[in-house]
Amino acid sequence: MDTVRLGRTELQVTPICFGTWQLGGDWGDPEADGARQAIRRARELGVNFFDTAQGYGWGAAERMLADALSDELQADRDGVVLATKGGLRMTEDGLVRDSSPAWLRQGVEESLQALGVDHIDLYQVHWPDEATPFEQTGQALAGLVAEGKIRHVGVSNFDARQMAALEGTLPVETLQPPYHLFRRDIEDDVLPWCAEHDVGVLVYAPLGHGLLTGAFDEDHAFPDDDWRAGSDLFAGEAFHTNLDKVRALGDLARERGHTVSQLAIAWTISHPAVQVAIVGARKPHHFEESAGAADIRLDDDDRAQIDRIMAGAVPLGGPSPEM
Numbered sequence: 001m002d003t004v005r006l007g008r009t010e011l012q013v014t015p016i017c018f019g020t021w022q023l024g025g026d027w028g029d030p031e032a033d034g035a036r037q038a039i040r041r042a043r044e045l046g047v048n049f050f051d052t053a054q055g056y057g058w059g060a061a062e063r064m065l066a067d068a069l070s071d072e073l074q075a076d077r078d079g080v081v082l083a084t085k086g087g088l089r090m091t092e093d094g095l096v097r098d099s100s101p102a103w104l105r106q107g108v109e110e111s112l113q114a115l116g117v118d119h120i121d122l123y124q125v126h127w128p129d130e131a132t133p134f135e136q137t138g139q140a141l142a143g144l145v146a147e148g149k150i151r152h153v154g155v156s157n158f159d160a161r162q163m164a165a166l167e168g169t170l171p172v173e174t175l176q177p178p179y180h181l182f183r184r185d186i187e188d189d190v191l192p193w194c195a196e197h198d199v200g201v202l203v204y205a206p207l208g209h210g211l212l213t214g215a216f217d218e219d220h221a222f223p224d225d226d227w228r229a230g231s232d233l234f235a236g237e238a239f240h241t242n243l244d245k246v247r248a249l250g251d252l253a254r255e256r257g258h259t260v261s262q263l264a265i266a267w268t269i270s271h272p273a274v275q276v277a278i279v280g281a282r283k284p285h286h287f288e289e290s291a292g293a294a295d296i297r298l299d300d301d302d303r304a305q306i307d308r309i310m311a312g313a314v315p316l317g318g319p320s321p322e323m
């Protein structure tokens with residue numbers, strides 16, 4: 001698989017990144033054996049970029065990733081780009097955002113231990129914490145870079161104003177936002193800001209939290225331990241409307257010799273400001289399908305045709321720490 005430059009980090013990464021959100025328990029049983037096989041298959045396919053987070057099972061996903069890549073990490077540490085995230089904290093009252101210097105430092109140390117490495121290639125603030133001055137967050141991260149514990153600094157779920165505020169203390173090198181055919185709000189302000197400042201963009205949820213796989217119908221039932229089971233995003237008239245859009249996209253994909261998943265992923269990385277799509281999988285063959293999106297090239301006419309299909313779609317959000 002070819003590589004792309006991830007913004008001002010200068011990191012050369014594959015445009016498909018293996019993501020591990022689904023391995024932390026929020027999506028039901030992570031099926032550990034299949035997930036490890038999927039991670040290893042991604043590496044066999046040439047993927048060099050892997051994304052995780054402290055908050056995905058509080059170290060569970062990081063440890064699973066480290067176990068699956070143990071041989072690779074020992075033999076060629078620089079051949080694997082590891083990204084993780086911190087800045088969330090579980091309390092008795094629930095999940096809170098915490099980008100204070102002390103908590104970020106503790107999070108980095110715990111992630112290093114879980115991953116079994118001496119440095120993290122890309123460390124990202126998982127969600128903006130307006131209760132902590134961005135200057136304090138930036139100074140803490142700059143100190144961790146100076147110590148060699150992290151190589152590059154990014155953010156996730158930040159808007160343009162928040163990135164600009166953090167930029168006053170240290171460069172924001174990457175952004176990880178949600179982006180898919182049912183969620184395009186970052187096209188207005190966030191992606192232009194990133195393009196102007198050479199911020200590398202690695203998008204998550206390119207498959208619309210599974211909706212764009214084409215695997216759902218009106219009667220689909222999620223397990224009780226899957227966050228989507230209790231979400232009105234996957235029920236009711238809006239859900240049915242969006243299913244019709246997915247079926248139309250599937251028809252277009254088949255005409256082109258692709259699956260709807262491949263078309264949806266390729267659409268995200270066809271945006272000139274986006275370098276990488278993060279895709280998770282619990283089984284090797286699922287990731288093999290997703291990886292095929294890296295070879296699809298969509299031009300302006302293709303995107304215009306997809307826009308026509310998506311006219312009238314209902315915007316689809318996603319979970320936040322407060323949910």
